Amino acid sequence: MTQAGPSRSIPASEPGVGSPEPAFRQFVVKVHSRCDLACDHCYVYEHADHSWRDRPRVMARDVVARTAGRIAEHAATHGLDTVHVILHGGEPLLAGHVRLRWMAEEFRSALDGHCRLDLRIQTNGVRLDEHFCELFREYGMRVGVSVDGDRTAHDRHRRFADGRGSHDRALRAVRLLQQPGHRGLLAGLLCTIDPENDPLRTYSALLELDPPRIDFLLPHATWDTPPARLEASATPYADWLITIADYWFATECPVPVRLFDSLLSLMAGGPSLVESTGISSADHVVIETDGAFEQTDSLKTAYHRAAATGMTVFSHSLDEVADHPGLRERRRGIADLCSTCRSCPEVKVCGGGLYAHRFRRQSGFDNPSVYCRDLMKLTSYFRDRFRLLKQTRQTGRKGA
Ligand code: SF4
Ligand code: SF4
Secondary structure, eight states: OOSSSOOOOSOOOOOOSSOSSOOOOEEEEESBOOOSOOOTTOHHHHSSOOGGGGSOSBOOHHHHHHHHHHHHHHHHHHTOSEEEEEEESSOGGGGHHHHHHHHHHHHHHHHTTTOEEEEEEEEOOTTOOHHHHHHHHHTTOEEEEEOOSSHHHHHHHOBOTTSOBOHHHHHHHHHHHTSGGGTTOEEEEEEEOOTTSOHHHHHHHHHTTOOSOEEEEOOOOOSSSOOOOOTTOSOHHHHHHHHHHHHHHHTTOOSOBHHHHHHHHHHTTOOOSSTTSSSOOOOEEEEOTTSEEESOGGGGGTSTTTTEEEEETTTOOHHHHHTSHHHHHTTSGGGGSOHHHHTOTTHHHHTTSOGGGGOBTTTBTOSOOTTHHHHHHHHHHHHHHHHHHHHHHHHHHHHO
């Protein structure tokens, strides 16, 4: 299941302790490389990279074992107390109940005695059933479901190959995860933004599902394949998010929205909570079904094999992967950004947006984000909001 691929619906991390290279703490494990949906906004199947065609459909047992072993080795080397493993795809539930059980068991036993395992799965929900829920409960696996809003919004892109929408199935999955016996399994909802969808209807539809958290994601795009823009607005994505943020603040932020929380956290001098904001380093790694280590999945939108490292779980350690030039480059902080971003007043909060969104064939990643105008507007909006919140708190304290 992708954001329109995986989101990086994954917590941000900190460097490991006493290590030669900053440690990875997040591992996106592609347990199945195909999907039962045919979403037209999917970056795995519909964008520049087509490497999925050459991958095994399912991650084999020896690849899972080796992956788990590499993560355990990395945790021990860097003294990590927790690692986050996200079972991903394609659609990970296509791996089936039996395989997912031994995969979960493999990770649990490999990491037992090394560190705490935060095991998650990101799904489109189509195949989610009671047996999967029992499995998730047994292994303490938390579940992210991709829902793009109400039926109109969701089925605009998230369809089966025969054109049927998948909204009913996604909602069925969320409701199953919300049953009293399964409370706590739902980690959050992942919504890919489409400005064609009404923002408040989209937000309300998500809120009605009572999720513990909502993630809004910009659809992956580059300067060569720019995002759809409505003619009426130069900043449709910022406008869409700001409409929701206005309502979110007015209703006292009833649910965590990670993008909004991340912007506020950065303004307060705290950490970024998502890969798309702040000066983030490459803190996670992807393991494909054949055991290949890859850089962040969103690079698949840039060009064919943009995410490749040439390393696998059989041939290389995670420290060697961390030393890959592409990953090293992205640990240079502000120095890694183009001159426009480096001189931008919002650079510490915006961070140049998602790395993949900076790509242009002639200049590589040495550009601002293709969403620059939207990001500038969104960041300025949150800066004003942050000031207001601070003033209100100060006034409240003085009045108390
Ligand atoms: S659910 Fe849609 S976006 Fe996710 S992997 Fe399948 S086709 Fe791609
Ligand atoms: S707003 Fe634009 S110029 Fe400023 S840091 Fe973000 S992408 Fe770069």
